[in-house]
Amino acid sequence: MGFHFPSVVHAKQLIQKPFSNTKNIPRGFLAVYIGEKSNMKRYVIPVSYLNQPSFQYLLSQSEEEFGFNHPMGGLTIPCTEDAFINLISCLNA
Template sequence: MGFHFHSIVRAKQLIQRPLSNSKDVPKGYLAVYVGDESKMKRFVIPVTFLNRPPFQKLLSQAEEKFGFDHPMGALTIPCKEDTFIDLISRLTA
């Protein structure tokens, strides 16, 4: 199972849109914060990703770590940024 470079680039473009506040999140998308507690990065992803099993695993990890009290005030995913981008590229492919 190989990854196509095009799908990785497309995934990065999709999730790394610079957005300033919640009003900038288009309908059908969700803002999430990814990274460790010292350095979080904001991504915007399609809500359809929430139902996918690999993303469900990340949501379970977030629930174990943060419960319902997310430090950024939005969904916070406790994983490395590279891991998250890799997952999103696989979901986009």
């Protein structure tokens, strides 16, 4: 007997990685960089996440750590990849 987690599967379908350049980002989405400075991964997420309080908290942490100088050229969020995917899964539940 297996378990089915539809919100987790749905979250993985919404989060797309990697995109080689900004031309490949669909309308209504934005690129974010997740992880430590030495090992960042790029994700493309729906713009609607910007309205979620838990996502806004991550953004405020990012502002405290990086200010407006994002070393990767895009929005950089200082959290682990697992924590980010868990947050996205909760947003889609």
